[in-house]
Amino acid sequence: MTATILLVEDEERLARFIELELSSEGYNINVAHDGLTGLTMAREAPPDLLILDWMMPGMTGLEVCRRLRATGSKVPVILLTAKDEVSDRVAGLDAGADDYVVKPFSIEELLARIRAHLRRNQEDNPDLLQFEDLTLNRRTREVFRNGRTIELTAKEFDLLDYLLSHPRQVITRDQILEKVWGYDFMGDSNIIEVYVRYLRLKLEEKGEKRLIQTVRGVGYVLRD
Structure with a gap:
């Protein structure tokens, strides 16, 4: 079974790198480079997992996460950010994120977190x-x-x-x-x-x- 992942990241080189790595692992990847587009894509075709950059022009990843949760979405969300203070992690998790990965990060760690969340989501969601x-x-x-x-x-x-x-x-x-x-x-x-x-x-x-x-x-x- 192939999971679909939506990546919302405004740094295009980083987005392309993550996209290639996830594709090589067999995932279906959709990419948006701004928060509003990402929010629209997540609502119109809900992914199995959402990777959100925090700091984006216009609508931040944090706001995207808040708006999705306000509609009842339970999609697993991993936040990517350079913010590494405890208060930042708390803010991200309180906004509805399920996980928090600090840049720069190891792609192996990101892949492991993705696998863990997809397993957990399938176990917790018999409706899917x-x-x-x-x-x-x-x-x-x-x-x-x-x-x-x-x-x-x-x-x-x-x-x-x-x-x-x-x-x-x-x-x-x-x-x-x-x-x-x-x-x-x-x-x-x-x-x-x-x-x-x-x-x-x-x-x-x-x-x-x-x-x-x-x-x-x-x-x-x-x-x-």
């Missing part, structure tokens, strides 16, 4: 299902792939939720009918194939790999 670059939020009923929002009908969402709940497991047609449509479903016997086709059309843009695989004569499997 992820597979590869696909994310489903049960609480908000939102779906994202590669940072873009995917609009699904209620039944498409329920079907995808069921598949994401059983990654890499072959799910039979009967299991899908029972869990997604209910025991008493008396509709078209091809309804599953129809909805899988709908999902594939919405989930797959040109060049993106197919995640929902057909197991002939049995059912379907979410496979990387």
Whole structure:
């Protein structure tokens, strides 16, 4: 499963360095160079983790963090800053940040902190299902792939939720009918194939790999 990280850093050389390092670790990286753009991106396509520089022109990273928390966002936030006084750390954590990394920093330490927060977030948030670059939020009923929002009908969402709940497991047609449509479903016997086709059309843009695989004569499997 691939996590999406939003990096908001106005120092472009540093931002590029972090972006390359995180990309080489297999993360999907989106970058903004000012606070307002970063806030907009975080609201429109919530990342799995947010790395925020504190001191930016216009809107500071601290203000971005405050505004996100005010909307109920629980995305893990790591603050990057040259401020290393205890009072600064307290201010950052009180604004809603989960962690605080002082510049200059070791990229290995940043990577370790990212891994720790992503593990913790997944354990603490059963409403968030992820597979590869696909994310489903049960609480908000939102779906994202590669940072873009995917609009699904209620039944498409329920079907995808069921598949994401059983990654890499072959799910039979009967299991899908029972869990997604209910025991008493008396509709078209091809309804599953129809909805899988709908999902594939919405989930797959040109060049993106197919995640929902057909197991002939049995059912379907979410496979990387």
